[in-house]
Amino acid sequence: MRAHSIPTRRLLASTVPVALLLGLGTSPAHADPLIGSHFNSYGLPGGIDTPSAEVLPDATLGATLSYSDLARRNTMVFQALPRLTVALRYSRVESTREARGYIWDRSFDLRYQFLDEDPQGWRPAVAVGLQDFMGTGIYSAEYLVATKTLTPRLRVSAGLGWGRLASTGGIGSLGDRPAPDEGEGGKPNIDQWFRGEMAPFVSASWQATDKLTLTAEYSGDDYACETGDAENCRRPIWLDDKDALKNQLNLGFTYQLGEHYQLGGYALGGKQFGVQFSVAMNARQAPYPSGLEKAPAPVRPRPARQADPDGWSGAWSADPTAQPAIQKALGDALAKEGQVLESMALDANRAEVRIRNNRYIQQAEAIGRTARLMSRALPPSVETLVITSSEDGLPTSSVVLRRSDVERLENTEAGQIANAAQLRDADPRPGNLVMTPGLFPRFSWGLKPYLSTSLFDPDDPLRYEIGAELSGEYELTPGLVLAGSVRQRVLGTTRQEAPGGMTPEEYEALDSDYDENGVPRVRSDGRMYSGNKSPWVSSLTLAWYAKPTETVYSRLTVGLLERAYGGVSGEVLWWPANSPLAIGAEINRVRKRDFRDTFAFRDYETTTGHVSAYYEFGNGITAQLDVGKYLAGDKGATLTLSREFANGWRIGGWVTKTDMSTEDFGEGSFDKGVSISIPLGWGTGDPSLRRIGGDIRSLSRDGGSRLRVGGRLYDKVRDSHSGQLYQGWGRFWR
């Protein structure tokens, strides 16, 4: 068993001064990225159509809707790192190839500010950016841009653009820019970056009042395709016939509404007009930063030795009634804190409790509260406190504290108790552990409304379904769980749909699980499961979680694993509590479920599985690499990068590349997407493990698709392993 010293400095120290987070509005003296205050029509800081070198405050999540006669762009932007801005955009693009005349096109942007502004000197902030750098690329452009604050109210940006930003007014070129990708798209078009004509752009923004900003720019984008300039349009299918711009000057304004919203309008080339609306919120700014949960019971220091000689001697431990009484009292106190005391081992000078945290996003807060309650419940001779986190019956990590440290360090900064604590792998089977009576078998159920949405469908951008979900869970012993849920639709606009333009009846009659290229339809007929007006069992599983050794976890799940598949799923994960590296393997044998009949199956059956490596880089940044065979039998790998903040915000993105050919995969070429998860308690202040969010995946295709089985071990175990635990350690004394 290893017990690392705690890298408190790395985990608790931060470069962001508290003043910024408390909104005190002082300007930091040291070098910082140049922060932009308003969004351009691409949803990033900038002028109107042109970019600037500015970034957003770290961890800002924003969205911009920008609509004109020439373009409709919906952009989501995230400041992933202090200097790195990423954006995902859905834009309506004219397409003569489609019967409906347009498509909703996804595009991705990156911007990196590599040089800071020198506020005293002449040096501007400088950034490099890629706009719409993957896929069909109607907005594809690259730029190098500098921004300088001339007066506190006036900022000027100037840069050089390629691609769309150099549609007109070119001053030279770097080689030839190849024609846009005419294939299935979805790949980074590296061969085009910074190639072809380049053109200058300039913008100036003047903060007229505290709320109103006026912007003027010279842009190299003349909207050739949108205005029917066939000669200069890079792809004929994008041609449209809107009025041509008169010149390259754009003018705009932005009005700040409250803290989070911006309303703006702009005129393009003296001819076209647009409006836009933006919202931005920062993961670091919560309405109730410390949460509204009740105060914890304070530490009760032990009485002097002479005041309680029996308690100090440990003689009480010989009394067989002592532990049940203590366990009952501690269990009741923990229950009020939203925690379950699963089991307890007690002897004269050491106590171990196994707790299941059902309330606090930061596991450290649950542990800190448990430590204080232990100081109140245990006889004085108990000096070693071991608090083991149990994740649905899986003992993950143990925090070992000296009771005298808990007494001494209450009301000091959390870093001190972090240094005094040890984190260990939980012993899978300690000898003297006593289960709390009456906990198992445990039955829980819930009846709740559900809302499921499906966005960005070209024909119907927002589909939804509202209904009721009945879910139940029967835990026979810790780690052996029978769980299921039934959904009944009440109303909604989602309906059953078949792939390839067929009606559901035609598709059913076809009775094939393969498309015309012979690719198994593992996800592309997913809408055949939608619009069910009868009760529908979305999952029904028996799962067994276990911990065979101190550092290895296992899972075996059988049943209706997800909406579209049933079968068997097995997983193992090696992850020492103090290790940034975890390695896992999963194998599943599944069969495709019937579209309507809950307990029937279709013919498609497959074995799918992955070997996975997980690595925590610190500061909440995690990488995950899965290599294996996907549902459709294609082999490949998925890379996921995510950033999780101490407050529980989690934002990530993934790409999957398999050996399925681009033609077989279809539009998009390979699977990719982003996921967002925001703790509900961050917004409401009430402590809760509930989260809102979901995946935004570019397309639901058959290639690179994984089984969506619940209870994967990494997600189960991570909150109480060193990376996450220490990141949230600051709330130990909350």
Place this chain on the structure above:
Amino acid sequence: MTRTKRILLGGLLLGALAACGNQSNNDSVFGKLAQAARQSVAQRNAEPAPAPDPSAMAAEALRVNPGPLILVGLESAGSTQVMAMTGENAGRRTYMTKNEQALILRNGMLAGTRGLGNDLSVAEMSGSAALVLAGRSGEARRVMRYWTGDGLERPLPLDCRVGPGPKAGVMVERCQGFGLTFENSYLVQGGRATVSRQWIGPALGYVTIQELRP
């Protein structure tokens, strides 16, 4: 049934079943959001409640509760409450309201808060405390630590100057740093601050604390 009616009925049904069951994390997202909305509406509509008479409150509390008590007024909320001591560890006393919000005091000087939404995790002010409680003038460094929205505990270091106040027996501590200034006043009796007005933090502002029973 017309479409509108059906939707209405659906809405009602869903509202009626807004989460029931015995699951430990049974709070549905809808339920939570609805609750938050109700609270914020209630706050907005709330008539300024008739201020309860602090002296009547204090008398009642003294009669009911035999332990140490303080009377606390949070200026930003305009509220006054009696808080009772629930624990003491190395001279730091935790006082709580009935709904379990807490102040932590050391010799009457604020050392932390819990459950107020913008809590002060810990105030490191031994330098100031030594001067204030001894009735001496001088300079001291103070570090206030807060839980910030990003889930961390972060320090706010401040420079303070302690000196006698306008009234006899009152000590004043003026602190500044990061562009903010505040002023704490303490009436010191028997080695502790018995009546005081102290700054919690940028969001919560000042709190007045009066010792009812030591």
